[in-house]
């Protein structure tokens with residue numbers, strides 16, 4: 169495949185690793201990256217080493233200190249500064265706060281109040297965009313997609329969002345995306361993502377799928393500081409919490425919650441989009457899919473092995489369970505970014521043949 173020029177929106181825990189992992193994949197040239205404070209653009213290719221060094225422990229994550237949504241705000245008119253972008257300029261970070269946090273610490277970074285628009289204005293020279301943005305507000309990513317469409321971006325968007333309800337919001341915008349020439353792959357990280365794809369593969373032995381059980385394990389000790397955005401979003405899945413409550417938690421409250429549980433957070437019946445993504449691929453009903461997991465922020469070791477179990481009936485009357493496991497040695501970052509970039513490549517192939525619209529990771533697999 170020809171070279172793919174790609175951009176990363178959000179250079180936090182995930183986005184930084186997207187840039188890093190891309191160095192090990194063929195034909196991927198990072199040409200733009202942004203976070204809430206700044207943007208870096210170089211159509212000849214960003215200096216990833218320098219950018220990673222400058223943002224090490226400095227990722228401009230977390231919600232804002234001043235109560236402004238990091239990723240919220242009303243949708244915008246093309247051309248003007250957006251509430252999304254303006255919100256991104258506010259202070260508040262995991263390890264560093266203020267205007268100097270994040271990408272602006274890089275010699276390639278420029279401060280801006282409109283980071284996403286700045287990338288959109290370069291999008292003629294961009295084939296694919298990885299959206300590694302927070303999801304604390306559900307329609308943020310769909311609205312960002314709309315903004316690319318409004319600018320007549322013709323190319324690929326890939327996100328690693330988690331929540332089931334966001335998929336419908338993207339479907340609602342499918343016509344707009346198709347008209348622009350956008351191929352959007354949603355939920356293309358680990359779960360949803362490669363595990364959803366694995367479930368679709370495992371289901372091929374069956375003529376009827378009874379259940380899909382996804383149970384993930386993540387050990388984050390060495391990556392906790394850089395993954396607080398993800399941890400905050402995961403907290404919203406705990407009993408008694410929702411996105412709003414998780415968004416409003418201070419860093420100290422999150423610390424206390426984590427300490428209360430000895431660093432181990434266990435999740436049941438999570439609203440992960442694996443369910444609707446498997447249903448839209450025709451594999452099974454969304455109700456037949458369950459997702460749970462265990463996150464240990466104090467140990468590098470995975471507390472449980474990440475496993476997908478697909479139970480079904482074969483054409484010749486047998487009942488069986490096909491199982492897919494990730495090795496305990498593979499990190500969350502490897503399992504999110506490897507697939508996200510793999511789906512970038514799959515999506516660019518589709519986009520270049522004129523196949524536009526919204527796709528899930530299970531649809532880019534054998535059909536059921």
Ligand SMILES: NC(=O)c1ccc[n+]([C@@H]2O[C@H](COP(=O)([O-])OP(=O)(O)OC[C@H]3O[C@@H](n4cnc5c(N)ncnc54)[C@H](O)[C@@H]3O)[C@@H](O)[C@H]2O)c1
Nearest residue numbers: 178179180181182203204228229256303357358359397398
């Ligand atoms: N599907 C999966 O398997 C999976 C796994 C892990 C994380 N995730 C998702 O990945 C996403 C990113 O997680 P993270 O840990 O990297 O979060 P993070 O908080 O570390 O990083 C978010 C980045 O987005 C930037 N940002 C925020 N608002 C912005 C705005 N308005 N404009 C421009 N940039 C903005 C921040 O500055 C930061 O760089 C989350 O939504 C998380 O749920 C998915």
